[in-house]
Amino acid sequence: MAVKNPSIYLKMKVLGAIDIAPGRTRDQRVRSVAEMTFLDEEGNQYRFTWRTIQTWYYRYKNYGITGMDASPRADKGKPRKITPEEVLEAINQALPHFRQKEPDKNKNHTWPPNKTAIYRFCIEKGLLQANQIARNTFSRMVEKYELLKPDPSESNKRRLAFSMQYANQLWQADTMFGPHIGGKQTKLIAFIDDASRVLCHGEFFLEENTDTMIRALRSAFYKRGLPEQLLVDNGSIYCSQEITLICARVGCILRHTAVRDASAKGKIERFFR
Known part of the structure; x- marks a missing residue:
């Protein structure tokens, strides 16, 4: 089955088979892998030519996993040292400290506290590192992803209980x-x-x-x-x-x-x- 844009998962699965494929040289092992069938995330079967596998191998060897895709980087224009998920986790750890100082948020208090105060607290407590994220970057990330804004959909979001049937499925x-x-x-x-x-x-x-x-x-x-x-x-x-x-x-x-x-x-x- 032909596929235009194989996922990184599928490509790495193919490259991982090179080390255990039969053959004395890498070229022989690549040709052996070309005879194998691989399953993607959805269970579809695929086979790839030895030229395609060889191209993936050299891209990975020279440029790493980000070079496996010919398209532009997905994280272009985004901070690469720290993710919004990590910033949000640090903010969630810091907010209880400000709630203790301002127990009544309705009496002449600003809530949530300003971004600079949160950033300084995160740095002081080691929740974030100054060499990972600057104050201006922190402020831009908070505004862009609305990390201090309550998520109105979270309280109304319907969560359906689910569980895998057998151990080690997930x-x-x-x-x-x-x-x-x-x-x-x-x-x-x-x-x-x-x-x-x-x-x-x-x-x-x-x-x-x-x-x-x-x-x-x-x-x-x-x-x-x-x-x-x-x-x-x-x-x-x-x-x-x-x-x-x-x-x-x-x-x-x-x-x-x-x-x-x-x-x-x-x-x-x-x-x-």
């Missing part, structure tokens, strides 16, 4: 701020199984980056096996090239929720409470 993953240790904010990375509600793995780290995410994901795989799907938000560690490649190689579909839709991962959010 995992949910997320990060939560933990206690301060030695003056540093810890982060909890956790995975929960959708069907059984079993905590596959949870671990505190002093740093939230790709390396710690890989360590946590590896531990979850060793404990509970491989899930068919992994549901995460749009945080930078969940959108990284390494995690996308790992999921593609093990045959796990990596799914992302919409921005500001934490309820989509209701089970892991409930666990964090």
Whole structure:
């Protein structure tokens, strides 16, 4: 079956097969992969010519996963050091502090507090790093994505309960701020199984980056096996090239929720409470 624009998931799945395909040289292994059939996210079967696979291989080798697509970057014009999801998470951690100082929001108080005050609090408490996001960038992001505006659809949005039938069909993953240790904010990375509600793995780290995410994901795989799907938000560690490649190689579909839709991962959010 021909496909005009294969997904990154499908391309990485094809490239992941090169390492285990029969053949002494890479060219022989690429030709062997061209004889294989691959399934996309929807279960459709595809085969690709060895020239196409070779082109993908060289693009990935020279430009990384962002070079796999000939179209312009999807994040053009957007900040690449920090995502709106991470900024929103920091804001949600900071707002209770201002609510305690201003218990009566109806008496000559400005609510929500101004963006500069929130930004300074986030920097002081280590919720954000000044080298990741400047104050002006923070203000622009808050205005563009309306991060301080209550979401009127959230209270009226109808959430239908759903659950997978079997264990390991779907995992949910997320990060939560933990206690301060030695003056540093810890982060909890956790995975929960959708069907059984079993905590596959949870671990505190002093740093939230790709390396710690890989360590946590590896531990979850060793404990509970491989899930068919992994549901995460749009945080930078969940959108990284390494995690996308790992999921593609093990045959796990990596799914992302919409921005500001934490309820989509209701089970892991409930666990964090």
